[in-house]
Amino acid sequence: MLRADGLTKRFGDKEAVCDVSLTLKAGELFGFLGPNGAGKTTTIRMLAGLLTPTRGEVRIGNHDLERAPREAKKLLGYLPDKPLVYEKLTGREYIRFMMELYDMPSDVLDEAESYLHAFALDSAADDLISGYSHGMKQKIALIGQLTHRPRVLLLDEPTVGLDPKGARTLRETLRALCEQGVAVLISTHLLPVAEMMCDRIGIMVSGRMIASGTVVELQSRYHTDASLEDLFLQLTDATEGEPAG
Template identity: 40%
Template sequence: MRTYGLTKRFGSLTAVDAVDLDCRAGDVYGFLGANGSGKTTTVRMLLGLVLATSGRAEVLGEEMPRAAGSVLPRVGALVEGPGAYPHLSGRANLATFDAAGPGPRSGRRRIREVLAEVGLDPADRRPTRTYSLGMRQRLGLAAALLRRPELLVLDEPTNGLDPQGIREMRELLLRLNRDGTTIFVSSHLLAEVEQMCTRVGVLAGGRLVLQDDLATLTAPTGLVRVVTPDQELARSLLPGARSHGAELVVSSPDAADVTDRLVKGGCRVAEVGPVRRSLEDVVLAATDPGATPGAVADDEVGAGAGRG
């Protein structure tokens, strides 16, 4: 999915402001942002559910919403919570969705397969009004998977799931991705996105403030942290090292070299390793007007510490 200057205004309110999104084939793309940042509006424009004020969007290589008839049958989506007929069972709901959808029906066997795949019992005849929020979320995902989509678009797919359910959902999505499905997931669970996604986009105030591969965003900073009971000796052996609580931080591209210098100098070493930033650090820096995206904050490394 790609967008070019995608913008949506509601009267005087600009909900999405000139967004250039790039979700590539094979990605597990994490779309991040606070409530009200414009994530769901962006997703709805991508799927042709809301018309853009300006700019354009491409999904599976075709322009939306003009090509919705050929694109949407190849896309599975769960946006703004799952919908279901409350008096019908999960299986009956999927059969109804299957009959109403475009193209050939998936059939009963496929319905049983996707229910089991998302952790629901295909033999359960209870009406969905008795389902928990997590069960309804699983049913929504089953509906999205029914036609074996090339692209899966999910808005907060782990909403209502317990920790075990979140883990199962992550494993299922990663398995689908390994089998060739591109996944675009909107979420506020940064730790979950960090474990799952290959690429990340961050929306703040309707603007895309950051977009890059996760490996690039969380790569070593060029700083090395040192834990040692001999801080003064270590500082003498590592010119420019700065204290950061119980640790020292030194600008160096090579943790092994730092270790070697300390050991040869007779310094006792408890721990040496590269300084990395978590996805939470990256997102907070990108969405804080006073911070520079991609920089290592001074309070992370100690005042005056060098940057790599």
């Protein structure tokens, strides 16, 4: 559903992302891990079409993101780490705005109402978003992305600011989406959550994808039965300790 080949991004002399390749199959939940400044957000922004790669290409479905951006973007949902919402709209108006922006039929509204209920936002849906807390903004931004029924969903640290119930609802929603065939990429620092939820894990350090696979595959590759957290720390410490160049 999503394929990225040899993604590289340079900002001047600095190489933020170097030769990253990844594939997301339909119905797969991919956990994207890495320490701060590893290049996760830059990679996700390239996958979302918000950044042009210096090298490499991205395909969403059968569409090249560079050559057929409109077709590719119709299939794509992206939730940044800081929720981007229009504060002068109410929650419901924002959802309708997103729906119309993606030219969705009106029956999507019922689906959106069920999301509002699931994320406990139905009572605040007619309030101006400017009065929402960070977590509520995160939820409404996520619902906005879900209403256009994306086939590929990119989530950059979506659990930040969510209350425990909201975080659980998010996990359940993502699982349900995967069962419907949606490919989900989630970037997070909550390793136990990633271990519990994700089908496959990718670990990024200093702009490079140093490991990728299921948790079991990673454990067998590195000859350990440690938890994902221990494995992650082991791998990132070893890589960051390497001399540059």
